[in-house]
Amino acid sequence: MSITDTDAIVIGGGLHGTSTAMHLALKGMRPIVIEKNSVGRHASGVNAGGVRQLLRDPAEIPLSMAAMDRWLDLESLLGRYAAMCEFVGHIGQVAVAETEADMRKLEARAAEIRALGWNHEELVDRQELRRLLPAVADHCIGGLVSRRDGQATPYLTSQAFRLRAIELGVRFVEGVRVTGLEHGTRWRVLTTDSIFTSEILINCGGAWAWQTASLVGETLPRGYFAATMMVTGRMPSFVDPVVIGTGRQLSFKQTSTGTVVIGGGILGIADLTKETADPVAERMRVSAETCSILFPIMRRATIVRAWAGLEARMPDQIPVIGPSQTAPNMWHAFGFSGHGFQLSTIVGSLLADLIVDGRSPLPLDAFRPSRFSEAISGVG
Ligand SMILES: Cc1cc2nc3c(=O)[nH]c(=O)nc-3n(C[C@H](O)[C@H](O)[C@H](O)COP(=O)(O)OP(=O)(O)OC[C@H]3O[C@@H](n4cnc5c(N)ncnc54)[C@H](O)[C@@H]3O)c2cc1C
Structure with missing residues (x-):
């Protein structure tokens, strides 16, 4: 079985996985995205395309405002692929x-x-x-x-993100499922096709992300x-x-x-x-x-x-964004609970900042993966 080595592996080729890989590439990394179906096949490509700040959970508002700034300036993010998204803003x-x-x-x-x-x-x-x-x-x-709110076309947006990520050096491996995770000095990612190794691992597996977390013994909501x-x-x-x-x-x-x-x-x-x-x-x-x-x-x-x-869907209707509680150099971003399309222009960027620079410019504490185990054990 062949082994491919890189510095960061993203599991899941939805908008959040693609955006995270894109932002890691902007920071000089060479991420590989592993997607079991095809890029944008699930929620990211089939959603309603609503780009909404309205009626957000208060914890999400700073992210949603920053995401909207980026939607309104898509060219800076996606370059020549920006128009593909068919985004219309300021319609309210x-x-x-x-x-x-x-x-x-x-x-x-x-x-x-x-x-x-x-x-x-x-x-x-x-x-x-x-x-x-x-x-x-x-x-x-x-x-x-x-x-300021608006709408975009989800499938085309997913493809615009994919093309921009490829332009920045991201590699996509589609039709390949992650089946096992091992950590020695680095991550060893077992798949239905071959083995990948990396220092950093990011779980953007959408509705299946809890399964990936369970591969490292981490229990996160299965909603x-x-x-x-x-x-x-x-x-x-x-x-x-x-x-x-x-x-x-x-x-x-x-x-x-x-x-x-x-x-x-x-x-x-x-x-x-x-x-x-x-x-x-x-x-x-x-x-x-x-x-x-x-x-x-x-x-x-x-x-x-x-x-x-x-x-x-998470029990508190807001996503999980942050480090794994059980595994080193592993990060999660999933659980967007029906409103993650609008956030797709910002979350990958914040996660890349967190991973590479050790801090996010916007508050992410409300989204920490540990909040569920704290609730069970009565901490916090
Ligand atoms: C019908 C519908 C309407 C919506 N409307 C809106 C809206 O109007 N506005 C809004 O803001 N949000 C909306 N959303 C929510 C939004 O689409 C999602 O929050 C967002 O797309 C989630 O992106 P993601 O990258 O986390 O997940 P996904 O797009 O689901 O991507 C996760 C990917 O991970 C892959 N994967 C999982 N496990 C593995 C594995 N082991 N190996 C390899 N690959 C794996 C999956 O195949 C999948 O492609 C809607 C959602 C739906 C379903």
Whole structure:
């Protein structure tokens, strides 16, 4: 069996693995990304493409703001591949209030965010809501907007990251699964194809990342789910911002071609072993109805396709980013819990800083892998 030696191995060719490798390469390393399927095959390539600062967990806000700065300047990150992402910023994401109870909820959220010193989430009244969303249903009374937010095309974004990483010297090994990990003086990574050795190992395995952690005796949450999506045929242009439900589960956006992409956390059937995620028609029906209630024009829409993707979910809905608790020179970045696409422009960069320079310019303590074992043992 052949042995390939390098300085850093990244397990997982989703956006976070690719971005981490890209940023390590920018720091002079020669990373190899090992991906069991193909780059962007799972959550990173099939998600809703929402680039959202709105309604983030407070711990994620500094990262999300920095990520948005990078989305708005993609050329610095991706060079000639930036346009591939089809990113549109400054269209805003709007959480719509249908009832007084929804409005109270959004007011409380806005106050919470302001008290933390942030001002990117802005309450809007009925009139401003209609200016932002002229086609919204009459009963909607207001909302919360984050004006810098936008959308991009996930599969193309994954490929743009891959091409930029290759340009910087990253090597991708696709169709190869990591099956075993050994650590002597260096990492020895056993795969279905050959053996790789390196000093540094990074686990960006998405919904399967806990399995990789368990190869070094580390127990991390095994949560995962199938998030489902639908897309309509072309519609006349009627909505620019991305729309989120407040009292109902919905995320909703119209692309430049006129198709409407509908998501919002409706669950499908997830099978981690078969690596499949299937939508459930009845649940999608509820989602389609919600669209028509919020946007009556959607009664004319035809659903042309539905799909689902496997995504890791942590008990506290925020990712794991940081060093392994059981193994030296091993790092984790996974568990993005349904909102890691937007963070993909920043997390790999912070992780590369942490690995090479020993410190991250943004706070990562809330994401430390050890928080789950601390909770079990009652520490912290
Ligand atoms: C339907 C859907 C809609 C979403 N919508 C949004 C949205 O609008 N906005 C947003 O911000 N986020 C959204 N997300 C979340 C976002 O897509 C994810 O958080 C993000 O893509 C996670 O990236 P990742 O690199 O961690 O994981 P992944 O993209 O899943 O990549 C992990 C990779 O690791 C590989 N791997 C695992 N184990 C091994 C192994 N042993 N050997 C080799 N390879 C391995 C897998 O094959 C996989 O390709 C959505 C997710 C889904 C599923």
